[in-house]
Amino acid sequence: MHEVSGPAEVRARLEKTGYLVDDGLAVACFLALRLHRPLFCEGDAGVGKTALASALAEAMDAPLIRLQCYEGIDASQALYDWDFPRQLLHLRAAEAAGVTDADRLEGELYDRRFLVTRPLLRALETQPSVLLVDEIDRADDEFEAFLLELLSEYTITIPELGTLRAQVPPVVVLTSNRTREVHDALKRRCLYHWFDHPGFARELAIVRRRLPQVTERLAEQVTALAQALRAEDLVKPPGVAETIDWAQALDALGASEVDAELAVATLGSVLKYREDAERARGLDLSAILAARET
Amino acid sequence: MNGRDGSHGGDGRDGRSRGEGGDEVGQGRSVDASAVVVGFARALRAAGVDASPDRVQAFLGALDVLDPGARSDVYWAGRLTLCGSQDDLERYERVFAAYFGGRPCVAPARSAPPPRTRTVLRGAGTVPRAAARSEDAVPVAVLADSTDVLRHRDFAELTAAERDQLRRLRAAFTLRGEARRTARRHPARRGAVDPRRTVRELLRGGGEPVRLRHRARADRPRRVVLLVDVSGSMGPYADALLRFAHAALHGPRAGGAARGTRTEVFTIGTRLTRVTRELAHRDPDTAMAALAAAVPDWRGGTRLGEMLRGFLDRWGRRGMARGAVVVVLSDGWERGDPALLAEQMRRLHRLAHRVIWANPRKARPGYAPLAGGMAAALPSVDAFVEGHSPAALERLAAVVRGADS
Numbered sequence: 001m002h003e004v005s006g007p008a009e010v011r012a013r014l015e016k017t018g019y020l021v022d023d024g025l026a027v028a029c030f031l032a033l034r035l036h037r038p039l040f041c042e043g044d045a046g047v048g049k050t051a052l053a054s055a056l057a058e059a060m061d062a063p064l065i066r067l068q069c070y071e072g073i074d075a076s077q078a079l080y081d082w083d084f085p086r087q088l089l090h091l092r093a094a095e096a097a098g099v100t101d102a103d104r105l106e107g108e109l110y111d112r113r114f115l116v117t118r119p120l121l122r123a124l125e126t127q128p129s130v131l132l133v134d135e136i137d138r139a140d141d142e143f144e145a146f147l148l149e150l151l152s153e154y155t156i157t158i159p160e161l162g163t164l165r166a167q168v169p170p171v172v173v174l175t176s177n178r179t180r181e182v183h184d185a186l187k188r189r190c191l192y193h194w195f196d197h198p199g200f201a202r203e204l205a206i207v208r209r210r211l212p213q214v215t216e217r218l219a220e221q222v223t224a225l226a227q228a229l230r231a232e233d234l235v236k237p238p239g240v241a242e243t244i245d246w247a248q249a250l251d252a253l254g255a256s257e258v259d260a261e262l263a264v265a266t267l268g269s270v271l272k273y274r275e276d277a278e279r280a281r282g283l284d285l286s287a288i289l290a291a292r293e294t
Numbered sequence: 295m296n297g298r299d300g301s302h303g304g305d306g307r308d309g310r311s312r313g314e315g316g317d318e319v320g321q322g323r324s325v326d327a328s329a330v331v332v333g334f335a336r337a338l339r340a341a342g343v344d345a346s347p348d349r350v351q352a353f354l355g356a357l358d359v360l361d362p363g364a365r366s367d368v369y370w371a372g373r374l375t376l377c378g379s380q381d382d383l384e385r386y387e388r389v390f391a392a393y394f395g396g397r398p399c400v401a402p403a404r405s406a407p408p409p410r411t412r413t414v415l416r417g418a419g420t421v422p423r424a425a426a427r428s429e430d431a432v433p434v435a436v437l438a439d440s441t442d443v444l445r446h447r448d449f450a451e452l453t454a455a456e457r458d459q460l461r462r463l464r465a466a467f468t469l470r471g472e473a474r475r476t477a478r479r480h481p482a483r484r485g486a487v488d489p490r491r492t493v494r495e496l497l498r499g500g501g502e503p504v505r506l507r508h509r510a511r512a513d514r515p516r517r518v519v520l521l522v523d524v525s526g527s528m529g530p531y532a533d534a535l536l537r538f539a540h541a542a543l544h545g546p547r548a549g550g551a552a553r554g555t556r557t558e559v560f561t562i563g564t565r566l567t568r569v570t571r572e573l574a575h576r577d578p579d580t581a582m583a584a585l586a587a588a589v590p591d592w593r594g595g596t597r598l599g600e601m602l603r604g605f606l607d608r609w610g611r612r613g614m615a616r617g618a619v620v621v622v623l624s625d626g627w628e629r630g631d632p633a634l635l636a637e638q639m640r641r642l643h644r645l646a647h648r649v650i651w652a653n654p655r656k657a658r659p660g661y662a663p664l665a666g667g668m669a670a671a672l673p674s675v676d677a678f679v680e681g682h683s684p685a686a687l688e689r690l691a692a693v694v695r696g697a698d699s
Contacts, residue, residue, distance in 0.1 A: 006360075006361075007360070023366050023370060024373070024374075027360065027367060028374050030359075030360075031356050031374060034359045035355055037352070042379075042380065071476070072476060072477065072478040084493040084494060085493060087497065088493060088496060088497055137613070177612050177613065178380075178608075178612050179609075179612045180613070180614065181379075181571075184344070187378045187379075188346065188378070191352075191374040192374060192375075192377050193374060194377075194380055235641065275637070
């Protein structure tokens with residue numbers, strides 16, 4: 001992974017992996033890479049926050065290391081743990097072999113090979129790497145404080161082994177769905193990027209890129225419908241992921257274009273609430289499609 | 295940006311504004327860049343964005359590696375480093391346009407909600423107040439004085455009786471949510487064998503089998519979400535209910551064992567305001583003063599349905615209401631469409647573990663939940679309780695803990 005020269009290069013590399021970025025995100029990724037700052041991503045579900053991390057990993061030719069946060073996650077699940085059963089086996093084996101040097105035995109017990117690395121430690125040790133801390137808002141406050149320490153220094157201190165430091169800090173992407181407000185102290189260490197729903201042209205380009213087998217006409221129609229649905233007052237407006245699902249579903253049905261009837265029949269792949277589906281059925285979908293034609 | 299037809303080159307928004315030349319910031323002026331940046335940060339702080347010095351430092355660092363002549367690079371570098379939440383974006387947009395002039399770089403995010411706080415306070419005694427009067431001729435304010443406690447808010451002059459009442463409130467309420475089982479396991483007397491602790495024990499005993507350790511699923515209190523109506527018709531009660539909310543936030547053990555599943559408090563009226571942070575002050579008077587400054591819609595009207603939708607869209611659906619105990623403290627006096635309220639209550643009911651409605655007017659003799667809003671909401675309410683006196687609030691706390699209503 002060599003140094004990137006500017007946002008344009010980041011954009012080109014990401015686009016090669018099939019992930020399309022706009023100006024803001026290109027600058028965000030560039031700064032994250034160049035300044036070694038974590039990128040804090042917020043936005044509605046299905047706008048490509050998590051996908052960004054895998055695209056970055058692919059673009060940088062680095063492994064993606066993912067840490068899924070959940071309530072009650074702690075250091076031993078995120079950082080490292082000692083492998084107690086193996087340590088015990090080691091002791092027993094040493095005993096059987098008649099080793100009596102207690103000091104040496106003790107030193108051996110806290111050897112690197114008995115350390116179970118969890119995602120955060122693995123990310124520090126793997127160079128280069130992309131670390132995805134997914135849904136940080138699900139973790140507890142304590143865990144946030146702990147991440148703060150790690151993300152500002154890129155070091156981990158293991159009492160028995162000493163301090164481990166990353167020569168090249170990993171690229172860190174944090175995502176949040178805003179179930180609760182993440183602490184300011186953590187946000188201050190990061191670059192903050194808000195993911196908006198893409199406009200028509202970009203969404204169409206994303207659909208075309210992700211599903212090259214779908215006809216251009218179908219992709220255009222589906223994108224137009226998704227954009228129209230998003231403008232409605234829905235419980236859960238569809239994300240880009242849903243648009244792609246929808247186009248895929250229609251393609252699987254062998255459709256090369258979509259009419260109002262077919263769209264209603266496949267609404268289940270975009271709208272996941274009954275109220276939303278009802279509202280969509282009340283819309284004049286064929287008018288939306290017709291407006292597209294002109 | 296919306297609906298822009300273009301070649302599908304993957305280039306949305308405003309295309310390549312970089313390197314177009316004429317679109318530059320601070321061109322021709324030999325002003326020190328950091329002075330410009332510091333001035334910009336000051337303007338942002340004045341607009342309410344928390345552009346702290348370390349963020350400004352990051353901004354300068356970012357400009358260093360970008361092209362400071364290109365307007366969009368400056369825009370994005372600032373937005374990425376100086377903003378910290380979705381609320382900041384709209385303000386940033388405004389200040390950036392004003393400070394650097396010219397057209398905004400990106401259309402304001404469509405999904406961005408209007409800024410949460412407004413400096414204009416509503417005048418007292420407007421329409422809803424009259425409505426409240428006509429609703430019942432004899433207002434019986436049980437908890438708080440019906441003189442405008444909230445509006446004057448001179449907390450230094452609380453009477454001894456009020457202070458005493460406050461102490462009682464704080465002592466009586468520990469708003470703990472009903473317990474739920476978590477995925478985590480804790481040491482226990484019985485339950486599945488805990489390999490980790492057993493092996494540790496073995497090690498301690500030099501490898502000799504000592505005794506088995508057990509573990510079992512832990513219980514945790516559910517999150518409690520309080521939605522407090524601060525509209526005109528709730529005038530006599532709102533202050534007392536917010537003090538109740540404060541007591542609930544700070545009650546014994548509320549912050550200890552239940553950390554991470556804290557109680558969340560919102561005020562509803564004509565606007566939805568999250569006040570958990572304001573109420574975080576330990577001292578109730580400081581907390582209430584902070585809250586008074588943050589809530590823009592004291593004594594306005596009530597649009598319960600709309601407020602609930604706002605809450606569910608922005609917070610509830612994302613997880614705050616999921617599996618939580620949600621308490622609505624309101625008289626159900628809805629000025630909007632009851633059908634919308636009914637729909638949103640159904641949504642809330644599907645998300646939450648339990649929906650409790652505390653209505654201070656329920657205790658009135660002859661009260662029947664006929665007010666449009668209340669009647670619409672009731673089918674989706676698990677427990678309908680009173681909320682007019684300390685005893686009633688104590689009862690409410692018990693219901694929240696899981697007692698039958």
